[in-house]
Amino acid sequence: MIRTTDKRSHVRRATAVLAAGAAAVLLAACGSDGDGTGDHSGHGNGSGASASPSAPASKSAQNAADVTFAQGMIPHHRQAIEMADLAPTRAESPAVKKLAADIKNAQDPEIKTLSGWLTSWGEEVPAPGAMDHSTHGGDGDTGGMMTTEEMDGLKNAKGKAFDTAFMELMIKHHEGAVAMARTEQAQGAFTDARTMAQAIITSQSAEIAQMNKLLGKS
Known part of the structure; x- marks a missing residue:
């Protein structure tokens, strides 16, 4: 068992x-x-x-030209927006008012983008109100930036006088921006900055042509 x-x-x-x-x-x-x-x-x-x-x-890393482009374009754009903000109450021409609105709508987001790049690179973002002409080159080159006298004259103008002054000053301003953008394309390394530079060249060249036409210069 x-x-x-x-x-x-x-x-x-x-x-x-x-x-x-x-x-x-x-x-x-x-x-x-x-x-x-x-x-x-x-x-x-x-x-x-x-x-x-x-x-x-x-994406390629930034170089000194990219930093110069961003630091120079921020105050440049800010001044263009300051000029554009005068148009709703001073301009007579609907075309000038629309042009001013288009300029502000295009350049305000670019300021934010440029500022973000500088911050991410550990570089200084120009303070509001700063108009550092040194970033635009030597020999008195201001990149089309308005002088204090020119801005005061624009602020005091109204009607057709404002329309004419606004467009003449903005043409010079845009030409400076286009020159800065061409320098960025030639010398910059950061892909997105070069892309923005091309967009600035395209849009602002078209606006220069539009303003010359409104002024009867073309």
Whole structure:
């Protein structure tokens, strides 16, 4: 009886071990299938994730010309917006009023972008009200920036006199911006800054042509 019991006990233990082993295999298989499914989707996400870090890496680093462009264009744009803000209450021509609005709508977002670049580069953002002409070049080159006297004259003008003064001064202002943008394209390294420079050349050249036409100069 003892031997029979021992045999049965051994059989039961062996059966339990086999059952436990089979369960472990099944669990491992299920876990593998679940992980495999996760891995497939993970690979999809992984390839997408690996693509995004490569995007910033594809952008070239900034150089001194990019910094000069950003630091010079910010006060330049600010002055253009200051001029444009005078038009709603002083201009007579609807075309001049619309032109002023277009200038403000285009240049205000660019100021924010330029400021963001400088901050990310660890460079100084020109303070509001700063009109540093040194960034535009030497030999008295102000990049088309208005003098205090010119701005005061524009503020005091109204009607057709304002329209004429606004367009004549803005043409000079735009020509300075286009020259700065061309310098950035020739010497800059930062891709986005060069792209903005091209946009400035295109849009402001078109506005110069429009203002010359309104002035009867073309």
